[in-house]
Amino acid sequence: MASDIQRIVVIGGGQAGGYACKALRGEGFTGRLTVVADEPHDFYERPPLSKGVVTESDPLPRLFPEDTQASLDIDWRRPRRAVTIDREAGEVVLDDGERVPYDRLLIATGSRPRMPVAEWSEIANVMTLRTWDDASRLKARLEQSRRIGIIGGGWIGLEVASSARKLGVEVDVFERAPALCGRSVGPEVAEAIRELHERNGVGLELNRQDIQLSEEDDGRVTVIADGTAHEPYDLVVVGVGVEINLELARDAGLRTEQGIIVDAAGHTSDPRIFAAGDVSQHPHLGLCLQSWAYAQNQARVVADAMLGKEAHYDEPAWLWSDQHGVNIQILGVPSGELHCVVRQDPQGPVFFYLDDENRLVQMVAFDQPRAIKLGKRWLAAERILDPQALGDPNYNLMQLR
Numbered sequence: 481m482a483s484d485i486q487r488i489v490v491i492g493g494g495q496a497g498g499y500a501c502k503a504l505r506g507e508g509f510t511g512r513l514t515v516v517a518d519e520p521h522d523f524y525e526r527p528p529l530s531k532g533v534v535t536e537s538d539p540l541p542r543l544f545p546e547d548t549q550a551s552l553d554i555d556w557r558r559p560r561r562a563v564t565i566d567r568e569a570g571e572v573v574l575d576d577g578e579r580v581p582y583d584r585l586l587i588a589t590g591s592r593p594r595m596p597v598a599e600w601s602e603i604a605n606v607m608t609l610r611t612w613d614d615a616s617r618l619k620a621r622l623e624q625s626r627r628i629g630i631i632g633g634g635w636i637g638l639e640v641a642s643s644a645r646k647l648g649v650e651v652d653v654f655e656r657a658p659a660l661c662g663r664s665v666g667p668e669v670a671e672a673i674r675e676l677h678e679r680n681g682v683g684l685e686l687n688r689q690d691i692q693l694s695e696e697d698d699g700r701v702t703v704i705a706d707g708t709a710h711e712p713y714d715l716v717v718v719g720v721g722v723e724i725n726l727e728l729a730r731d732a733g734l735r736t737e738q739g740i741i742v743d744a745a746g747h748t749s750d751p752r753i754f755a756a757g758d759v760s761q762h763p764h765l766g767l768c769l770q771s772w773a774y775a776q777n778q779a780r781v782v783a784d785a786m787l788g789k790e791a792h793y794d795e796p797a798w799l800w801s802d803q804h805g806v807n808i809q810i811l812g813v814p815s816g817e818l819h820c821v822v823r824q825d826p827q828g829p830v831f832f833y834l835d836d837e838n839r840l841v842q843m844v845a846f847d848q849p850r851a852i853k854l855g856k857r858w859l860a861a862e863r864i865l866d867p868q869a870l871g872d873p874n875y876n877l878m879q880l881r
C-alpha cells in the first residue's frame with residue numbers, strides 16, 4: 481500500500497460508501513477513515529425499502545452487523561453534508577464549516593428521486609421514496625390509506641404498487657409511456673409486467689402525457705391525467721427516475737456527463753479522487769446504473785485502486801425487482817438491433833434479447849435465478865446461442881453450460 485495514504489475521506493454513507501469502507505479495512509488500511517453522511521443511520525441498503533420494510537415492518541436493513549461496523553473504526557461526520565471539494569487544498573468542506581483533509585477521496589453520493597414539478601413537494605400527501613425515513617413514512621401512510629396513486633411505471637413505482645396491494649390498498653399507476661419500465665426492458669417484458677400487475681388488481685393508466693396534482697381540502701390528492709380527474713387518493717407516490725448527485729464533483733471541476741466519469745478502477749479526472757455507485761458513470765456502458773450489485777461490487781474494486789493496487793471492474797449490468805411475489809432479474813443493457821426469444825417455463829418466462837449473430841445482449845427472467853447465472857457466463861464468453869433451443873421449454877438450458 482502506498483505510504484502517502486494516511487487519510488481517506490468517503491462522501492456518502494450508502495451501499496457504495498459502506499462496501500468501500502469494508503474493503504479498505506479488509507485490504508489493510510489502518511489510517512483515518514472519515515465518512516461524511518447526510519443521513520444519521522449506520523450503513524444500510526435500499527432494496528428492502530420498497531419491499532419488506534413496507535409490507536413486513538423489517539428493521540433498518542443494515543449492511544453489516546453492529547460489531548462488524550464497529551470494527552471498521554469509522555471517523556463519522558453525520559448527519560453532515562459535504563458542500564465543497566477543495567482540490568487544491570485536498571480538503572472536503574462540510575456544511576458546518578469544518579474542513580476535512582484527505583490523501584484519497586471517494587465520492588459515493590448516489591442519486592435522489594426526481595420531482596418533475598417543484599410544487600408537488602409542497603403537497604403533504606405526495607412523497608418520493610429513497611431513504612429509511614421515507615420508507616418509514618410510506619409504511620405509516622399506507623396503513624391509513626384506502627387507495628393510492630403512483631406517478632411513474634418504473635421499478636420503484638411498481639414495487640410500491642405491489643407492496644400496497646399486499647397490504648390491501650387500492651392502487652392506480654400513471655405512466656407517461658405506452659409501456660411499463662420501457663426505458664430498461666423490451667416490449668415483450670413490459671407486456672409480461674403489465675399482465676402481472678393487472679392480475680394483481682393494479683389499475684394501470686398508461687400513455688398519460690399530462691399529469692397534474694391538486695390537493696383537496698381534506699388533504700387527499702386528485703390526479704388529473706390528460707384532462708381527466710380521478711377520484712382523490714389518500715397518498716400519491718412519485719417514482720419517475722432520479723437525479724444523480726454529481727454537483728459536488730462538477731463544481732470541483734471533475735469530468736462529468738450523466739454521472740462522474742470514471743475508468744474501470746474508479747479514478748476520476750483527479751488522481752486523488754475516486755467515485756463509486758449510482759453517482760459514477762459505468763466505465764463501459766457510459767450510463768449511470770441504479771443497481772445494488774454495481775454499487776457494492778464496483779465500490780470494492782475502487783477501494784483496491786484507492787490503495788494503489790491493480791483493480792478492474794468488468795461485471796455486466798445486473799439488477800432485480802420483486803413484484804407480487806415474483807422475482808424479476810435483469811441481466812445486461814439493451815443496445816442496437818435485437819431480436820427476442822421467449823421461453824415459457826412452468827416457473828415463469830425467460831426473455832432472451834440476441835444480436836444479429838445470436839449473442840446474448842440482455843436477458844430477463846421471472847423466478848429463474850439459475851437461468852440468469854448461466855446468462856452471466858454466456859455474456860462473459862460472448863457465446864453464440866441457438867435461438868430455437870433457447871425458446872424450447874423442453875430443452876434443458878443447463879446443456880448449454
Ligand SMILES: Cc1cc2nc3c(=O)[nH]c(=O)nc-3n(C[C@H](O)[C@H](O)[C@H](O)COP(=O)(O)OP(=O)(O)OC[C@H]3O[C@@H](n4cnc5c(N)ncnc54)[C@H](O)[C@@H]3O)c2cc1C
Binds near residue numbers: 773
Ligand atoms: C426504494 C429503492 C429500492 C431499490 N431496489 C433495488 C433492487 O431491488 N435491486 C437493485 O439492484 N437496486 C435497487 N435499488 C437501487 C440501489 O439501492 C442503489 O443503486 C444503491 O443504493 C446505490 O448505492 P450508492 O451508495 O451509490 O447510493 P446511496 O445508497 O443512495 O447512498 C448515497 C448516500 O450519500 C448521501 N449523500 C449524498 N450527497 C451527500 C453529501 N453532499 N454529503 C453527505 N452525504 C451525501 C445520500 O443521502 C445517501 O445516504 C433500489 C433503490 C431504492 C431507493
